Amino acid sequence: MILVIDYDAGNTANVLRALRKLGIPAELSADPEKILSASGLILPGVGAYPTAMKELEERGLVSVIKEAVAKGTPLLGICLGMQLLTEQGLEHEETQGLGFIPGVCRAIPANKEKPVPHTGWNNLHVQQATALTAGLEDKDVYFVHSFFTDVPRQYIDVVADYGIQIPAMIHKEKVFGAQFHPEKSGDIGLGIIEKFVNLCQ
Template sequence: MIAIIDYDTGNTRSIQKALAYIGLSSQITADPVEIEAADGLILPGVGAFKQAMEELKKRALVDPLKQVADSGKPILGVCLGMQLLLDQSEEHGLTSGLGLIPGNVKKIPPFNNQKIPHMGWNQLHIHQETPLTSGLEGKDVYFVHSYFTDTEAEFIAASTTYGIQVPAIIHRDNVYGAQFHPEKSGTIGLQILAGFKEVITCKSTQQSI
């Protein structure tokens, strides 16, 4: 069972439908007991970093999320949920994140009058081969965001270009993040979620990835 974290800032129903399509059962929950018992977690997110962290704290979900990460169970952050995995964000003043992947969240800088937020389909460039990035070189996924994750190259599994290099998939051990929306990215998005399913399956059976 996959726990989709419910904190009123995520596209939870669409993610649940996408998981069901690839054969992953899930529940939308804010219950720490259910979260810690799950085989893996998805942390969705739409909106502002500061508000999201305040809501996670209000629901006493920060420690359970960190405990699951420490246990080695797979976690996938989506869009804002990916940004929350980092140390801090500059959005609306400095706000501490979950600290599961080193780095900071910064506003996308202006470049040649490009529009902010970055919205639409953009091509992936693969930096590291993982179950989530296999076969994705040159494929398009759907982005909606104004901020990006500034992290070291060792944690960047895939990127896209929007004036600057924007990390699209980040990865540290059992923790993954997708800046785009897999649930809105058609067959490619489903392929990425299927890769996360593979990570969960390998972890639950103690196989190497």
């Protein structure tokens, strides 16, 4: 069973719809027992880094997610969910993240040619192959974000050019992140979700 972590941080309905379209059994829950027994976890997210971390902490989910990852459960963070995988976020205030991947979540520098938020379809460039990156070179996916994960190069799998090289997908061991929304990125995005589920099995 794939479990979508419920912490009132948006886009869960679209993620569940994508999983149903793929015929994948999935559930939305904040139940620690279900999180710890899931074959794979998806951490979605739309909103602000400090608010999201506060919600996870108040629901007692930070330690549960860390326990699940420590025992080898694959985790996919989407959009804000990917940003929370880092050690620290600088949105509004300094906030400690989940700390699965070294790095800091920073504001995208704005200019006239590249307005912030970075919204719309953008081209992907694969930096290193992982279980999720096959077939992604030069494909377009849908982004909506104002912050990016500033992480060491060895954790960056895919980038998108938006004035700077935006890490579009990152990973460390069995923890993966997608800055874009695979659930809103057509067949390419569905393929990424399917690859993640296959990894969980």
